[in-house]
Amino acid sequence: MKIKRSFDAIEVHAGLPMRVVTSGIPTIPGNSVYEQALWLEENDDQLRKLMLREPRGYPPICCNLIVPAKHPDAAAGYIIMEQVEYPMMSGGNTISVATALLESGMIPMQEPVTEFALEAPAGLIPITADCEDGKVTQVYFDNVASYAVHIDAEVEVPTLGKVKVDIAWGGMYYCIIDSTQFDWLELVPEQGKEIARISALCTQAAKEQLDVPEHPDYPGIGITVAEMHGPTDNPDADGKSVNTMFTGEINLNDESTWIGALDRCACGTGTSAMMAVKYAKGELTVGDKWRNEGLIGIIFEGKVTDTSKVGEMDAVHLKVGGQAWIYGFTKYILDETDPFSEGYRVGDIW
Structure with missing residues (x-):
C-alpha cells in the first residue's frame, strides 16, 4: 500500500458528528485563521471533501482542522468545514473542538474550570470549560456578535x-x-x-x-x-x-x-x-x-x-453552552491508487 495522504482525527459528537483533525496538513499560509481558511478553500479543498464525503463521511457530519493560532491570546486555531462551505463560526464545532483538545491533553485541563481562547475564522473565541475527573462536562463560549x-x-x-x-x-x-x-x-x-x-x-x-x-x-x-x-x-x-x-x-x-x-x-x-x-x-x-x-x-x-x-x-x-462527547480516535489515509481522491456522493442519501 502506498499512502498519498494521512490524517489523524478525534471523533467527537454533540448530537451531530463533528470530526477534529489533528494532523496531516502542511503549513497553511495566512496571518489569521480566517486567511488560512480562505487559502485552504482555494488551494487544498481535498481535505474537506475527503473527510465529509463517502466513504469517510456522510451528509450530517462536520469537520474541524486544528492549526497553530495566529492570535497571541489563543491556545489553538481551528478551521471549520461543512458540506458546502467553510463557516466563519460554529457553536457545536467549537464545543467539540474544545472538548477534544482538553480531553486529549493537547490543552492542559484544570479542574473544576479551564479557561482559554480558541481562534476561529471569525476571530478570538473565549472558552470556559467545566471539568470533572478528566471529563469536560460543559463548554461555554463567547460567540461573535449576532x-x-x-x-x-x-x-x-x-x-x-x-x-x-x-x-x-x-x-x-x-x-x-x-x-x-x-x-x-x-x-x-x-x-x-x-x-x-x-x-x-x-x-x-x-x-x-x-x-x-x-x-x-x-x-x-x-x-x-x-x-x-x-x-x-x-x-x-x-x-x-x-x-x-x-x-x-x-x-x-x-x-x-x-x-x-x-x-x-x-x-x-x-x-x-x-x-x-x-x-x-x-x-x-x-x-x-x-x-x-x-x-x-x-x-x-x-x-x-x-x-x-x-x-x-x-x-x-x-x-x-453545551456538551460534547469523544467516541473514537481514527487514522484516515488516501491510497495512491484510490480512484476517489476527493470522496464521492450518491443520490440515494445526498
Missing part, C-alpha cells in the same frame, strides 16, 4: 404559498422559519424529510427574494443554513429548533434538490441567531437566558451578555 436583518419577512414559496421568515447572523446567516405555520409538521425525527424539504424551499426563496447585507468583516457570505423552530414539551428547554445543512445547490424548479441534512445537535450559532431575533422582537433583553432543544433532545443554553453594533445593525453578545 444580529437580525429581517423580521417576519414574507416570501413566496413553491408548494407552500406565502411564508414568514426571519434572517439573522449568529456566525452564519440563517433563514429562520416558524414551524407552526405548517399545521401538519412536528419537529421530530420521524418528519425529518419534510423538515428538510420545507427548509430548503423557504431558504432558497429567501435567498432569491430578500436582500441580505454583507457582514462587514466577512464579505461574500449570504444565507447558507435554515433553522426551523417551534414549541417544546421538554421542561428543561424554552423552545426547540432544527437546522438544515444543505449538501448542494437548491433549485426551486427541481424537486430532487429540496433536500438537506438535519443538524442533530441544538446548534450554537443557530441558538445565537434565534436569540438575536428574539432580542429584536423584544422577547429577550440583556441578562436573559434561553434554552434551545435540538432534534434529538440535546440542549444548548444561551445568555444575552451585552449589546453592540455590527456596522449599522444592532447586535447582541451571547454566551452559549
Whole structure:
C-alpha cells in the first residue's frame, strides 16, 4: 500500500458528528485563521471533501482542522468545514473542538474550570470549560456578535404559498422559519424529510427574494443554513429548533434538490441567531437566558451578555453552552491508487 495522504482525527459528537483533525496538513499560509481558511478553500479543498464525503463521511457530519493560532491570546486555531462551505463560526464545532483538545491533553485541563481562547475564522473565541475527573462536562463560549436583518419577512414559496421568515447572523446567516405555520409538521425525527424539504424551499426563496447585507468583516457570505423552530414539551428547554445543512445547490424548479441534512445537535450559532431575533422582537433583553432543544433532545443554553453594533445593525453578545462527547480516535489515509481522491456522493442519501 502506498499512502498519498494521512490524517489523524478525534471523533467527537454533540448530537451531530463533528470530526477534529489533528494532523496531516502542511503549513497553511495566512496571518489569521480566517486567511488560512480562505487559502485552504482555494488551494487544498481535498481535505474537506475527503473527510465529509463517502466513504469517510456522510451528509450530517462536520469537520474541524486544528492549526497553530495566529492570535497571541489563543491556545489553538481551528478551521471549520461543512458540506458546502467553510463557516466563519460554529457553536457545536467549537464545543467539540474544545472538548477534544482538553480531553486529549493537547490543552492542559484544570479542574473544576479551564479557561482559554480558541481562534476561529471569525476571530478570538473565549472558552470556559467545566471539568470533572478528566471529563469536560460543559463548554461555554463567547460567540461573535449576532444580529437580525429581517423580521417576519414574507416570501413566496413553491408548494407552500406565502411564508414568514426571519434572517439573522449568529456566525452564519440563517433563514429562520416558524414551524407552526405548517399545521401538519412536528419537529421530530420521524418528519425529518419534510423538515428538510420545507427548509430548503423557504431558504432558497429567501435567498432569491430578500436582500441580505454583507457582514462587514466577512464579505461574500449570504444565507447558507435554515433553522426551523417551534414549541417544546421538554421542561428543561424554552423552545426547540432544527437546522438544515444543505449538501448542494437548491433549485426551486427541481424537486430532487429540496433536500438537506438535519443538524442533530441544538446548534450554537443557530441558538445565537434565534436569540438575536428574539432580542429584536423584544422577547429577550440583556441578562436573559434561553434554552434551545435540538432534534434529538440535546440542549444548548444561551445568555444575552451585552449589546453592540455590527456596522449599522444592532447586535447582541451571547454566551452559549453545551456538551460534547469523544467516541473514537481514527487514522484516515488516501491510497495512491484510490480512484476517489476527493470522496464521492450518491443520490440515494445526498
